[in-house]
Amino acid sequence: MYKKMKLSDTIRVAPDLLGGDVQVNVKNALKEKLEGRLDKQIGAIVAITNIERVGEGHILVGDGAVYYDVDFDAIVFSPTIQEVVEGEVVETVDFGAFVSIGAMDGLLHVSQITDDFMSYDGKNGRLVSKTGTRSLGEGDKVRARIVALSINEREPRESKIGLTMRQNALGKLEWLEEERKAKSNAQEEV
Secondary structure (H helix, E strand, C coil): CEEEEEEEEEEEEHHHHCCCCHHHHHHHHHHHHHHEEECCCEEEEEEEEEEEEEEEEEECCCCCCCCEEEEEEEEEECCCCCCCEEEEEEEEEEEEEECCCCCCCEEEEEHHHHCEEEECCCCEEEEEEECCCCEECCCEEEEEEEEECCCCCHHHHCEEEEEECCCCCCEEEHHHHHHHHHHHHHHHHC
């Protein structure tokens, strides 16, 4: 889930930037320091949107930079357990599919795609159902639920998000549309 948060931090503005617009320099320093950073409590900081307040500048002995206490607004991606997310399959492998759900990727294990058995078709880079009626590959849009979450702020690439599509109203968006049309046609016939 994306959230707008009010945050505070102390930011260092390098000596070569002194004399310029303080607001611009502080915002650029905040972006460089925080955007893309992952925090266990907050989530992934996607963007710094607005500077609310820039405090008095402080100079530390031996450092020519100026340090400012800053209050600012940021857009944060914070996944939560049981949250329903939509994303795009970015890679398929023999054990499942990686789904981009915003600032992070989640793993959709092969056992969590459908009730039908899915196998990997390496030649076409797709996961295919045993019946051959359904397949999942790169670029497919899906709706899934987050069932496992392990955030590693020191090594963000090692963070793990587990997904499932084996629940009602979840799956590849194409499959969901087919089911909706089938239900609609069945109701018209009655």
